Amino acid sequence: MQRPSQSTSPGSRKGKPVSRQVLADHVYEELLESLMDGRLEPGATVSIDGTARDLDVSPTPVREALARLEHTGMVRRVALKGYRVAPVFTxxxxxxxxxxxxxxxxxxxxxxxxxxxxxxxxxxxxxxxxxxxxxxxxxxxxxxxxxxxxxxxxxxxxxxxxxxxxxxxxxxxxxxxxxxxxxxxxxxxxxxxxxxxxxxxxxxxxxxxxxxxxxxxxxxxxxxxxxxxxxxxxx
Amino acid sequence: MQRPSQSTSPGSRKGKPVSRQVLADHVYEELLESLMDGRLEPGATVSIDGTARDLDVSPTPVREALARLEHTGMVRRVALKGYRVAPVFTxxxxxxxxxxxxxxxxxxxxxxxxxxxxxxxxxxxxxxxxxxxxxxxxxxxxxxxxxxxxxxxxxxxxxxxxxxxxxxxxxxxxxxxxxxxxxxxxxxxxxxxxxxxxxxxxxxxxxxxxxxxxxxxxxxxxxxxxxxxxxxxxx
DNA sequence: CATGTTCAGATCCTATAGGGCAGCCTCCGG
DNA sequence: CCGGAGGCTGCCCTATAGGATCTGAACATG
The missing domain is CATH 1.20.120.530 (GntR ligand-binding domain-like)
Structure with a gap:
């Protein structure tokens, strides 16, 4: 596992514990940036497994990140079919x-x-x-x-x-x-x-x-x- | 697995495919109802594993349901600490x-x-x-x-x-x-x-x-x- | 008695495995 | 040429396992 394993260095004792992140947070931000930048075009499918492979993580954090993204309206979800980027605005x-x-x-x-x-x-x-x-x-x-x-x-x-x-x-x-x-x-x-x-x-x-x-x-x-x-x- | 395995009956050919649900949807609705009904009091912790045991599912759907609920403001998440019901309104x-x-x-x-x-x-x-x-x-x-x-x-x-x-x-x-x-x-x-x-x-x-x-x-x-x-x- | 330490249980987090379904391509018979 | 059967691949969904971390209590020590 390539977990960051934060603060293994014994030197920095008072390392700021500011809002530690987990993989799902990184995946969320990565996907959000892709959506905002247009790298993910409207209508494109966002495969859970494929995204997991791209980002080199397991599908579980990807699933959690997409569940959050769905509530922003940027991606839509169809049960048992998967996620896809919200269609273009009319x-x-x-x-x-x-x-x-x-x-x-x-x-x-x-x-x-x-x-x-x-x-x-x-x-x-x-x-x-x-x-x-x-x-x-x-x-x-x-x-x-x-x-x-x-x-x-x-x-x-x-x-x-x-x-x-x-x-x-x-x-x-x-x-x-x-x-x-x-x-x-x-x-x-x-x-x-x-x-x-x-x-x-x-x-x-x-x-x-x-x-x-x-x-x-x-x-x-x-x-x-x-x-x-x-x-x-x-x- | 107690998957519903929909439409295994060969009789109903044109059975309506009405918005098939997955476990995460049921967990979401169950948690939402508990929150609305007050069974989950403000400040109470919502354990992922515990909820999974209560609802007799694995933690994965619970995690997805909670990720969606977080965006509604009903529950709050702290990384590596878990979810808890949003505090009482001031x-x-x-x-x-x-x-x-x-x-x-x-x-x-x-x-x-x-x-x-x-x-x-x-x-x-x-x-x-x-x-x-x-x-x-x-x-x-x-x-x-x-x-x-x-x-x-x-x-x-x-x-x-x-x-x-x-x-x-x-x-x-x-x-x-x-x-x-x-x-x-x-x-x-x-x-x-x-x-x-x-x-x-x-x-x-x-x-x-x-x-x-x-x-x-x-x-x-x-x-x-x-x-x-x-x-x-x-x- | 106060305080620091250790340890065990609970919990979160991630990875992996496997079942089931849908789409696609190939292949074969008409 | 064409249509359907069958296999294959990809994907979603869930369960399970194991590592990492936090919490609280028991315990030792000044």
Whole structure:
């Protein structure tokens, strides 16, 4: 067994026991990254045994990781048939996703605004800065950082609400957004507009006016929806 | 192995292949019911091996079922330590939960109102009727049906939005509500008021006015919050 | 009495084995 | 040429075994 067998070195006595991981956690993260990066295309089957061979583990941790992933909507499971990557978004799916974001994200912005600390504000500013400086080339590897910064901005706002349930509700949506941008045919042609809208949200939150922040977020999500529909006229 | 070995009888040729289940599904439902019913109290450890012995299965399906349950927030996992039932709600947790419901459920009511069919309306009416007729005795077994009808009413509205993401967002909250009512010290002292508010939501939806329905739902959730805080003054 | 140590049981975690089912390919008879 | 039977392979699902780790209690020691 190639178990890491952590802390066999007798020297580091006070080695941080921070959230020790097990194989299933690594498999989960590996699969999640593959899904986010697009290495696993929509509709592709995710074989338990095959994944286990690829990652050089037994099927048991893979099964556990996939059971968790199923709840995120990234993969779907059919009993006795196996797992497969969730199919591509239709335009209706995208409309539903944006409808849900419109219901949740402005509320997040309002709540986050009320309990904003300088430290958290700095994190948001960093995200917007990363958004501006990230390369936006045509290949995926080139705008990977852009998407990551985008998602981070929204996730930070959700976390800053301090409301665990709003975080959970957003998490049920957040992963889907990035996946859609990979496979929905919508690239980042809207980068300039999106950056300006993110900046507007950030400014409103820095000002400290919750209603303005909520309005800015609603405006952003609404415009993202409009641009995506315009960019991807096909099904 | 006591595998069901479905359709070994040669007679039934076209036996319906209705969503074949596996052991992990049964274990999942069994654990979920135990959690909802309160047989598993908050903070109690859920041993993988022990549960496997109780249900007379091997630990593998139990592990898969618990991995799914973890994502619902009903149980928490610590690596190399095991699973335990999520702790009791604090008053802050409850306030957060109601805040999240206030953000989501009125939107659900508005969306559901727009695409209401007679059949779906009948389902909602049935839920309200069940709410009125369900016994409301002091013991859990007596108001189990009441809680079930309550949860069903809200879930139906979420499903009637036709928006899979709103359903997912609500599902992240729905289970928590029932659990809180079991352990939060709040019984169903508010039954009469709650029934009237549900009826108001139903009437508004039947009328077909989305904004009135949303307002009625917001009013209901808001008042539930107020009553719960009044009923449970302790931590 | 307080404190550190040891040990045993329970538990988690992973690997491996085997049963059963579905799809695919080949082969053969019409 | 074509359709079906049969074998083969891959996969899912569950059980079982064994190593690693944690917990709690008994016990020794200052």
């Amino acid at each position: 335009r209706e799916d995208f409309a539903e996703l944006m409808e849900a974001r419109l219901a949740i994200e402005p509320v997040n912005a309002r709540l986050a605004c009320a309990r904003l600390t300088p430290e958290r504000l700095a994190q948001l500013e960093q995200a917007v800065t990363d958004l501006k400086t990230a390369p936006r080339g045509p290949s995926f590897a080139e705008f990977r950082d852009y998407l990551e910064a985008d998602e981070r901005f929204h996730r930070l706002i959700a976390e800053q609400t301090g409301n665990q349930f709003m975080v959970a509700a957003y998490a049920a949506l957040g992963g889907q957004v990035q996946r859609f941008r990979l496979f929905g045919g919508v690239g980042i042609t809207d980068a300039e507009n999106a950056i300006a809208e993110h900046q507007a949200v950030l400014d409103a939150m820095a000002t400290g006016d919750p209603e303005t922040a909520a309005a800015a977020m609603a405006d952003h999500v609404s415009k993202v929806r409009g641009r995506a529909i315009a960019d991807a006229p096909e099904a | 008053r802050e947790d409850f306030a957060e939960l109601m805040e999240a419901r206030l953000a989501i459920e009125p939107v659900n009511a508005r969306l559901a109102c727009a695409r209401l069919t007679p059949e779906r309306l009948a389902q909602l009416e049935q839920a309200v009727t069940d709410l009125k007729t369900a016994p409301r005795g002091p013991s859990f077994a007596e108001f189990r049906d009441y809680l079930e009808a309550d949860e069903r009413f809200h879930r139906l509205i979420a499903e009637q939005t036709g928006n899979q993401f709103m359903v997912a967002a609500y599902a992240a909250l729905g289970g928590q509500v029932q659990r809180f009512r079991l352990f939060g010290g709040v019984g169903i002292t508010d039954a009469e008021n709650a029934i009237a508010e549900h009826q108001a939501v139903l009437d508004a939806m039947a009328t077909g006015d989305p904004e009135t329905a949303a307002a009625a739902m917001a009013d209901h959730v808001s008042k539930v919050r107020g009553r719960a805080i009044a009923d449970a003054p302790e931590a």
